[in-house]
Amino acid sequence: MSVLVFADNSDGIFKKTAFEIVSFGKQVAEQAETSLVVVTINSNDVSALSTYGADKILTIQDAKLDSFNAKAYADCIHQAANKESADIVVVDSTNNGLYLAPILAVKLAAGYASNVVDYPSSMQPLTVKRKAFSSKGFSFTEIHTENKLLGLAKNSVGLTENHVDSVIEDFAPSLKDDDFKISSASIDKSTGVITIADADTVVSGGRGLKGPENWGMIEELAEVLGAATACSKPVSDLGWRPHSEHVGQTGKPVTSNLYIAIGISGAIQHLAGVNSSKVKVVINNDAEAPFFKAADYGIVGDAFEVVPQLINKLKEFKSTL
Amino acid sequence: MKILVCISHVPDTTSKINFSEDNTKFDSNGVQFVINPYDEFALTRAMWFKEKQGASVTVATVGGSNVEPTLRKALAIGADDAIRIDTEPTDGFLVAKQLSEVIKAEGFDLILTGKESIDYNGGMVPGMMAELLGFNFVNACIGLEVENNKATAIREIDGGKEVLTCDLPMIAAGQKGMVEEKDLRIPNMRGIMMARKKPLKVVAPADVSDSTSTAKYEKPVAKGACKMVDANNIDELIKLLHNEAKVI
Numbered sequence: 001m002s003v004l005v006f007a008d009n010s011d012g013i014f015k016k017t018a019f020e021i022v023s024f025g026k027q028v029a030e031q032a033e034t035s036l037v038v039v040t041i042n043s044n045d046v047s048a049l050s051t052y053g054a055d056k057i058l059t060i061q062d063a064k065l066d067s068f069n070a071k072a073y074a075d076c077i078h079q080a081a082n083k084e085s086a087d088i089v090v091v092d093s094t095n096n097g098l099y100l101a102p103i104l105a106v107k108l109a110a111g112y113a114s115n116v117v118d119y120p121s122s123m124q125p126l127t128v129k130r131k132a133f134s135s136k137g138f139s140f141t142e143i144h145t146e147n148k149l150l151g152l153a154k155n156s157v158g159l160t161e162n163h164v165d166s167v168i169e170d171f172a173p174s175l176k177d178d179d180f181k182i183s184s185a186s187i188d189k190s191t192g193v194i195t196i197a198d199a200d201t202v203v204s205g206g207r208g209l210k211g212p213e214n215w216g217m218i219e220e221l222a223e224v225l226g227a228a229t230a231c232s233k234p235v236s237d238l239g240w241r242p243h244s245e246h247v248g249q250t251g252k253p254v255t256s257n258l259y260i261a262i263g264i265s266g267a268i269q270h271l272a273g274v275n276s277s278k279v280k281v282v283i284n285n286d287a288e289a290p291f292f293k294a295a296d297y298g299i300v301g302d303a304f305e306v307v308p309q310l311i312n313k314l315k316e317f318k319s320t321l
Numbered sequence: 322m323k324i325l326v327c328i329s330h331v332p333d334t335t336s337k338i339n340f341s342e343d344n345t346k347f348d349s350n351g352v353q354f355v356i357n358p359y360d361e362f363a364l365t366r367a368m369w370f371k372e373k374q375g376a377s378v379t380v381a382t383v384g385g386s387n388v389e390p391t392l393r394k395a396l397a398i399g400a401d402d403a404i405r406i407d408t409e410p411t412d413g414f415l416v417a418k419q420l421s422e423v424i425k426a427e428g429f430d431l432i433l434t435g436k437e438s439i440d441y442n443g444g445m446v447p448g449m450m451a452e453l454l455g456f457n458f459v460n461a462c463i464g465l466e467v468e469n470n471k472a473t474a475i476r477e478i479d480g481g482k483e484v485l486t487c488d489l490p491m492i493a494a495g496q497k498g499m500v501e502e503k504d505l506r507i508p509n510m511r512g513i514m515m516a517r518k519k520p521l522k523v524v525a526p527a528d529v530s531d532s533t534s535t536a537k538y539e540k541p542v543a544k545g546a547c548k549m550v551d552a553n554n555i556d557e558l559i560k561l562l563h564n565e566a567k568v569i
Binding site: 201258282293 | 332337340347412414436439442445446457459460461473478481482486488497532537547549555568
């Protein structure tokens with residue numbers, strides 16, 4: 001018995017998500033009184049995983065896995081789980097994690113709980129708290145199968161340092177042609193841009209900004225804060241901003257530490273998508289906007305006056321740090 | 322090309338969510354149910370294949386007779402026929418397994434559905450079906466073309482997109498971008514009239530047991546009052562975010 005975590009990387013480098021899921025896996029392993037095994041695919045340097053409690057690290061190196069392939073990755077993790085007799089497997093909630101997890105669940109014959117936001121509340125039966133109803137509620141899911149698969153929601157438990165001496169071992173799973181029936185023709189990825197999924201801070205604009213030509217100050221505020229830019233559904237429907245920036249119930253979920261909403265009234269669908277953000281700031285000229293009820297800090301005022309001031313004051317503040 | 326669109330019957334996006342029976346059941350009292358918004362993108366794309374490439378479009382869902390109005394709505398939008406698998410959709414694996422059995426029995430080339438439902442948000446049914454059936458699978462699909470039994474799909478990745486190619490049969494789990502929001506269809510009167518006469522088949526469920534169950538539900542903790550800051554006192558906001566919230 002062991003707990004197995006898949007720590008994904010981006011171009012060989014681990015992101016915060018990987019350290020969070022290893023921290024989570026270590027805690028689950030302790031609750032299960034067993035050890036934590038972390039499996040990695042084509043990572044440059046795995047030593048950082050020792051900081052978060054990886055008792056054992058399996059490193060897979062295979063050029064065929066350079067570009068992500070959900071089925072092949074699921075196959076690798078499945079074989080690693082078999083090798084380590086893992087009965088609890090944990091994956092992340094990135095686009096890749098969400099893609100491979102259901103495939104892996106079937107391979108493992110595991111009950112799968114996605115969107116897990118906390119450590120297990122019970123080990124017998126394994127019970128986890130999950131986001132449900134697009135963050136308008138939570139469910140406590142019990143898993144009844146022998147093998148269990150958990151998908152950890154991003155920025156839910158944070159990082160916990162737990163230094164261990166990791167045993168590092170190469171692992172060469174046997175890959176099948178069947179794993180590669182889908183081929184990647186091209187990847188179009190913006191470099192140097194902070195994505196909503198990765199951002200600690202998200203700056204978001206709504207219809208109150210009146211038109212796409214006014215997004216300069218949103219982008220500038222985001223730049224000062226090292227934030228990702230986002231928008232409400234009407235703004236993406238109107239084509240002012242790309243769909244990839246739409247946050248809300250049917251858009252991207254926001255799980256950042258800070259969310260700043262500018263000119264967004266706060267429809268229930270929008271709030272559902274962003275209420276997992278830890279701190280919310282609302283700037284709106286309508287004091288009756290429903291978003292103020294869901295926010296931590298609010299300013300009633302004209303965005304075109306408040307935001308430029310905020311940018312200047314933040315620049316001053318940053319220079320004093 | 323035979324297309325199956327798998328749809329979920331979910332609370333409307335504006336619904337307030339409440340729980341009953343000591344927080345063990347979703348309280349559907351006063352809740353309006355709709356086709357899962359993610360599935361609407363899939364259904365609309367299927368209609369495009371029907372109109373441009375002569376595909377047939379079947380819709381299917383797992384649920385009791387209470388979900389039939391949602392299937393009728395899909396028929397009114399233009400699907401040819403509907404299948405209801407007569408059991409409660411209590412768990413993602415159960416739903417995937419039930420749908421897979423129907424897909425095996427009926428034979429489809431292309432399965433379109435949403436990447437998740439807006440009620441339980443599991444995001445697992447499409448991928449599980451693909452693995453159960455041995456079909457190719459593309460998740461978070463924001464573009465799909467099919468020519469000569471070959472699919473070209475675009476999927477969203479963190480910070481961009483990836484173009485994938487594969488053979489049919491395949492399953493694509495869609496979201497906004499698979500079609501544009503403005504292209505989503507609302508049933509017209511003629512569609513609604515025709516939908517009444519279209520076949521809706523009820524099939525008995527396969528024998529599958531749940532792998533998970535819900536012990537209870539919880540609502541998010543109510544927020545404390547919002548701290549209001551004067552628009553002329555931005556320094557105060559920065560102080561609060563730095564010292565109190567510790568987020569900058």
